[in-house]
Amino acid sequence: MTTESMEPAAGAIATPHIQIKSELLTQRVRSAMFFLVPMLVALLIVAGWPLLRTIYFSLTNASLTNLYGAEWVGFRNYLSWTTLKSGKTIFSGTLVDPVWWNAVWNTVRFAVISVTLEAILGMIVALVLNANFVGRGLVRAAILIPWAIPTIVSARMWGWMLNDQFGILNDLFLRMGLISQKIAWTANADTAMTAVLMVDIWKTTPFMALLILAGLQMIPKDIYEAAEIDGVHPVKQFFRITLPLVRPALMVAIIFRLLDAMRIFDLIYVLTPNSSQTKTMSVVARENLIEFDKFAYGSAQSTLLFLLIAIMTVLYIWLGRVRFDGGDR
Amino acid sequence: MDATAQIWTYTKKTAFYLLVIAIVVIAVFPFYYAILTSFKSGTDLFRVTYWPTSFSLANYASVLTTGSFPQNLLNSIIVSTAVVVLALLLAITAAFALARVRFRGRGLLLLTILSVSMFPQIAVLAGLFEVIRFFGLFNTLWGLIFSYTIFTLPFTVWVLTTFMRDLPIEIEEAAIVDGATPWVIITRVFMPLMWPALVTTGLLAFIAAWNEFLFALTFTSSNATRTVPVAIALLSGGSQYEIPWGNIMAASVIVTVPLVVLVLIFQRKIISGLTAGGVKG
Numbered sequence: 001m002t003t004e005s006m007e008p009a010a011g012a013i014a015t016p017h018i019q020i021k022s023e024l025l026t027q028r029v030r031s032a033m034f035f036l037v038p039m040l041v042a043l044l045i046v047a048g049w050p051l052l053r054t055i056y057f058s059l060t061n062a063s064l065t066n067l068y069g070a071e072w073v074g075f076r077n078y079l080s081w082t083t084l085k086s087g088k089t090i091f092s093g094t095l096v097d098p099v100w101w102n103a104v105w106n107t108v109r110f111a112v113i114s115v116t117l118e119a120i121l122g123m124i125v126a127l128v129l130n131a132n133f134v135g136r137g138l139v140r141a142a143i144l145i146p147w148a149i150p151t152i153v154s155a156r157m158w159g160w161m162l163n164d165q166f167g168i169l170n171d172l173f174l175r176m177g178l179i180s181q182k183i184a185w186t187a188n189a190d191t192a193m194t195a196v197l198m199v200d201i202w203k204t205t206p207f208m209a210l211l212i213l214a215g216l217q218m219i220p221k222d223i224y225e226a227a228e229i230d231g232v233h234p235v236k237q238f239f240r241i242t243l244p245l246v247r248p249a250l251m252v253a254i255i256f257r258l259l260d261a262m263r264i265f266d267l268i269y270v271l272t273p274n275s276s277q278t279k280t281m282s283v284v285a286r287e288n289l290i291e292f293d294k295f296a297y298g299s300a301q302s303t304l305l306f307l308l309i310a311i312m313t314v315l316y317i318w319l320g321r322v323r324f325d326g327g328d329r
Numbered sequence: 330m331d332a333t334a335q336i337w338t339y340t341k342k343t344a345f346y347l348l349v350i351a352i353v354v355i356a357v358f359p360f361y362y363a364i365l366t367s368f369k370s371g372t373d374l375f376r377v378t379y380w381p382t383s384f385s386l387a388n389y390a391s392v393l394t395t396g397s398f399p400q401n402l403l404n405s406i407i408v409s410t411a412v413v414v415l416a417l418l419l420a421i422t423a424a425f426a427l428a429r430v431r432f433r434g435r436g437l438l439l440l441t442i443l444s445v446s447m448f449p450q451i452a453v454l455a456g457l458f459e460v461i462r463f464f465g466l467f468n469t470l471w472g473l474i475f476s477y478t479i480f481t482l483p484f485t486v487w488v489l490t491t492f493m494r495d496l497p498i499e500i501e502e503a504a505i506v507d508g509a510t511p512w513v514i515i516t517r518v519f520m521p522l523m524w525p526a527l528v529t530t531g532l533l534a535f536i537a538a539w540n541e542f543l544f545a546l547t548f549t550s551s552n553a554t555r556t557v558p559v560a561i562a563l564l565s566g567g568s569q570y571e572i573p574w575g576n577i578m579a580a581s582v583i584v585t586v587p588l589v590v591l592v593l594i595f596q597r598k599i600i601s602g603l604t605a606g607g608v609k610g
Binding site for chain 1 (some may be wrong): 356553
């Protein structure tokens with residue numbers, strides 16, 4: 001690049017004007033690279049390299065105290081088997097670990113239920129906010145509050161409200177006759193997941209509602225006016241006009257939330273510690289990494305979660321491109 | 330209009346407003362109840378009430394004078410502020426390159442940056458743990474500031490890039506004609522125009538850093554370096570029956586009130602920032 005601008009080639013000296021312009025362009029591209037480098041280096045150190053190291057650790061027998069003396073063990077942390085003399089084969093590794101599969105099941109269950117309910121409730125809230133009424137600004141401000149509260153704080157707040165002896169929700173539900181006796185929401189195996197879902201839905205429905213609302217506001221008003229004149233019932237208007245037109249925004253919101261729900265950690269760690277009914281992939285992986293000193297084993301589980309989310313992301317980008325190219329209506 | 334139609338209209342209106350009230354109550358009640366609890370002390374704490382009945386600052390006094398909570402609060406402020414400054418500094422120059430300069434591989438680069446924001450934090454935890462120990466940053470605030478760039482940087486770059494791309498080319502051309510270098514263009518021409526976007530992304534990055542839990546829990550090991558989310562999560566009594574709920578609620582209110590106030594002041598900007606990061610992403 002430098003030589004080019006110092007000694008312009010024969011073809012480049014068409015007019016002085018063009019020469020100055022191309023020099024400017026080279027200078028711009030060069031400074032662009034210069035500006036990009038710090039950000040790229042930062043991302044490389046903090047994301048790219050650690051990810052590679054996690055994958056590497058998952059193929060070794062590393063432990064917290066012995067990170068560098070680790071030996072290569074291949075896929076043993078994922079799956080390995082030995083055949084006994086009796087002909088019986090014993091499998092070991094994450095892929096046959098019932099604790100891991102329980103965590104996978106919890107994560108998927110949590111993600112699907114929470115995102116589905118959040119989409120429905122978010123749609124309702126978004127429709128309300130899209131209507132014209134007195135105090136709309138107040139409602140919008142109110143729903144931002146759950147979003148603004150740190151997850152740990154909401155876990156603690158709800159933990160107190162769901163307390164078996166002194167919790168206000170037991171008191172309220174008893175008064176309303178919804179339950180006949182006080183329930184230990186977070187400790188009970190049957191209700192732990194319900195408690196987690198309750199808090200997550202409360203906290204993230206606002207985000208969903210705001211994303212859907214942005215989609216709703218892009219729908220031209222005259223479509224509804226035309227439907228009104230034709231006497232189309234409001235319910236039919238929703239399913240025939242609103243839903244198809246808001247679908248792109250809704251899908252993006254759902255996929256964003258789904259990816260987010262798959263990696264949930266903090267809420268479960270604080271609200272229902274030690275409950276096997278709610279432990280997700282992230283919780284189990286961290287347990288192995290840090291608390292049980294099975295660093296390599298935890299790395300393997302982290303890698304599996306990463307692969308799962310990576311596949312979902314690729315699918316999302318792929319499907320998203322199909323939509324933006326107009327392949328879909 | 331006949332009577333039945335009028336009744337029908339009123340019923341619909343009432344139902345709508347009931348729904349509105351339900352939404353507001355459900356959204357606000359948990360925080361209201363946390364504030365209510367934080368002002369109760371002694372045995373009052375264990376009596377369920379729906380309205381304020383007593384007023385005591387004992388929980389606040391206890392949280393702010395005993396233990397390490399003030400230090401944790403300071404840590405959170407330092408970490409979050411540093412993260413915002415670092416992310417904005419790295420992102421604004423990168424966004425200029427990504428939004429205003431054509432070069433090969435730009436689309437791929439943007440896609441890579443976007444995919445980093447999809448990373449599950451747990452996937453880099455093991456590797457990052459090693460990197461942080463290697464640099465001697467374990468159990469320091471620097472370790473947190475450093476590791477938080479993984480989720481603040483992609484997001485700030487993305488939002489600032491979309492914002493900068495929409496600015497007209499003419500203002501830049503005028504500066505180029507005047508012989509301004511790219512650095513001057515960024516600081517003198519774009520920065521003044523970008524205040525709204527900088528405030529929004531800065532605020533969102535601040536909130537993300539303020540709330541972060543997994544890294545803060547894993548990369549610190551003493552009360553002196555913990556941030557508030559970890560401190561609040563680890564506040565506990567001798568046994569399950571001695572959990573200091575009053576203190577926890579007071580601490581929760583202290584760390585949440587500034588955020589709620591900020592969010593309510595900047596609500597329009599935040600909503601546009603969230604939807605830009607989401608819908609356009």
